[in-house]
Amino acid sequence: MLYSKSAEYAIQAMIYLAEHEARGLAMVSTIAEAYDIPRHFLAKLVQSMTRAHLIKSFRGRNGGIKLARPADKISLLQVINAIEGPPPEQEMCVIGLDICSDQVACPLHKQWRHIKDLVEETLHNQTLADLAVGMRRKRLELAKMIGPEHLEALKLRR
Amino acid sequence: MLYSKSAEYAIQAMIYLAEHEARGLAMVSTIAEAYDIPRHFLAKLVQSMTRAHLIKSFRGRNGGIKLARPADKISLLQVINAIEGPPPEQEMCVIGLDICSDQVACPLHKQWRHIKDLVEETLHNQTLADLAVGMRRKRLELAKMIGPEHLEALKLRR
DNA sequence: TGATAATGAGATATATTTATCCAAAATTAG
DNA sequence: CTAATTTTGGATAAATATATCTCATTATCA
Numbered sequence: 001m002l003y004s005k006s007a008e009y010a011i012q013a014m015i016y017l018a019e020h021e022a023r024g025l026a027m028v029s030t031i032a033e034a035y036d037i038p039r040h041f042l043a044k045l046v047q048s049m050t051r052a053h054l055i056k057s058f059r060g061r062n063g064g065i066k067l068a069r070p071a072d073k074i075s076l077l078q079v080i081n082a083i084e085g086p087p088p089e090q091e092m093c094v095i096g097l098d099i100c101s102d103q104v105a106c107p108l109h110k111q112w113r114h115i116k117d118l119v120e121e122t123l124h125n126q127t128l129a130d131l132a133v134g135m136r137r138k139r140l141e142l143a144k145m146i147g148p149e150h151l152e153a154l155k156l157r158r
Numbered sequence: 159m160l161y162s163k164s165a166e167y168a169i170q171a172m173i174y175l176a177e178h179e180a181r182g183l184a185m186v187s188t189i190a191e192a193y194d195i196p197r198h199f200l201a202k203l204v205q206s207m208t209r210a211h212l213i214k215s216f217r218g219r220n221g222g223i224k225l226a227r228p229a230d231k232i233s234l235l236q237v238i239n240a241i242e243g244p245p246p247e248q249e250m251c252v253i254g255l256d257i258c259s260d261q262v263a264c265p266l267h268k269q270w271r272h273i274k275d276l277v278e279e280t281l282h283n284q285t286l287a288d289l290a291v292g293m294r295r296k297r298l299e300l301a302k303m304i305g306p307e308h309l310e311a312l313k314l315r316r
Numbered sequence: 317t318g319a320t321a322a323t324g325a326g327a328t329a330t331a332t333t334t335a336t337c338c339a340a341a342a343t344t345a346g
Numbered sequence: 347c348t349a350a351t352t353t354t355g356g357a358t359a360a361a362t363a364t365a366t367c368t369c370a371t372t373a374t375c376a
Contacts, residue, residue, distance in 0.1 A: 002160065002252065003252070004363075004364095005254075005363080005364065006363080006364080008253065008254035009254070011253050011254070012253060012254060015253070027321095027322070027323095028322085028323075029322090038364080038365050038366075039365095039366090040365070040366060040367075041364065041365055041366080043323070043324080043325095044324095044325090046323085047323085047324065047325085050323095050324095057322095057323060057324090058322080058323080058372090058373080059321095059322055059323045059324075059371070059372040059373060060320095060321070060322055060323080060371090060372045060373025060374060061320065061321045061322060061372090061373055061374040061375065062321080062322075062373075062374060062375090063321075063322040063323060063372080063373070063374090064322070064323085065323085076266075094160065094161070095166065095169050095170060095173070095289075096163075096166035096167070096169070096170060099300065103299075103303070104296060104299050104300050104303065105296065106292065106293070106296060107284070107288060107289045107291070107292025107293060107295075107296070108234075108280075108284065108289075108292075111280050112280075115273070115276060115277055115280065118273060118276070119273055122266075122269050122270075122273065126265070126266065130265060131253075131265045131266075133265070134264065134265025134266075135264070135265060137265075138262060138263065138264060138265070141261075141262050142257065142262050145261070145262065162333075162334090163333080163334065164333080164334080185351095185352070185353095186352085186353075187352090196334080196335050196336075197335095197336090198335070198336060198337075199334065199335055199336080201353070201354080201355095202354095202355090204353085205353085205354070205355085208353095215352095215353060215354090216342090216343080216352080216353080217341075217342045217343060217351090217352055217353045217354075218341090218342045218343025218344060218350095218351065218352055218353080219342095219343055219344040219345065219349095219350065219351045219352065220343080220344065220345085220351080220352080221342080221343065221344090221351075221352040221353060222352075222353085223353085
């Protein structure tokens with residue numbers, strides 16, 4: 001419903017990095033495999049995030065990537081903006097009208113603004129650290145339901 | 159941010175029909191010109207909405223299309239669903255996780271569900287009649303700001 | 317130094333969305 | 347009946363998003 005495949009992949013990769021924060025560098029190919037993301041495609045997303053200073057990358061043998069700063073200092077919103085580009089100045093009207101602003105508003109303008117603010121606030125408040133914790137909790141719940149011996153088979157993306 | 163070009167066009171066309179409800183049939187090409195929508199592309203969207211029983215169409219000379227029922231009986235949500243197809247059973251997780259449900263929730267699940275519900279509720283509560291009234295009001299405001307003599311030049315889509 | 321392993325970057329391929337074109341079918345005016 | 351007009355539907359094209367491939371660049375190990 002909301003974001004591109006690219007943004008989705010990027011978020012998954014960032015969560016991976018947050019979960020493995022302690023372990024030093026991670027390889028793009030490892031992450032790609034863990035989340036079933038096309039390897040080279042992810043590589044390009046990583047490049048975007050590197051340019052956006054969300055990731056630090058290191059080439060060569062023993063190279064890899066890691067978060068550019070602690071996971072609790074990176075918000076979901078930053079990740080999405082790094083991938084989708086900065087939000088447009090003249091924000092899009094839901095109905096696609098050329099002229100639609102707070103002054104001359106389309107019928108949905110006010111409600112839509114509310115929704116957009118809510119989305120932005122939500123994404124802004126979620127740090128990668130929060131997501132990492134949430135994922136760990138989720139995996140525990142899942143293990144309780146299906147038995148831990150099956151969890152491995154499900155891989156991380158579940 | 160949110161919906162496809164197709165959905166946007168469809169909404170615009172439906173608003174047109176709602177605004178011209180009294181006048182009987184309207185032609186697809188007229189609507190396309192009014193809102194600067196590619197003519198043949200709109201024709202296909204109209205077909206979708208006809209199949210979804212939101213529009214009634216009539217072929218041949220003096221043919222055209224009109225709303226299948228009064229504008230206050232058609233919601234924005236219905237229009238969007240007609241174009242984008244019905245919402246998926248297994249609703250997509252924001253983060254793109256395979257397993258994500260109310261039982262085993264991803265970190266954002268709850269907040270996202272809230273947002274989705276809000277969006278759906280908003281779209282559900284907006285009828286085409288509401289939108290038609292809103293557009294008329296908007297055009298009046300715009301006329302006040304730039305002078306009514308310029309309004310014509312801006313066409314309807316503004 | 318040379319072989320190896322990693323990211324960076326550009327070219328290319330595939331899929332999906334958006335846009336265009338053309339002929340067929342339906343309806344009505346004359 | 348004929349010609350004009352309108353939607354229908356299929357084929358095709360262009361644009362964008364997603365995916366793949368290849369080679370260059372950088373760094374480390376032996």
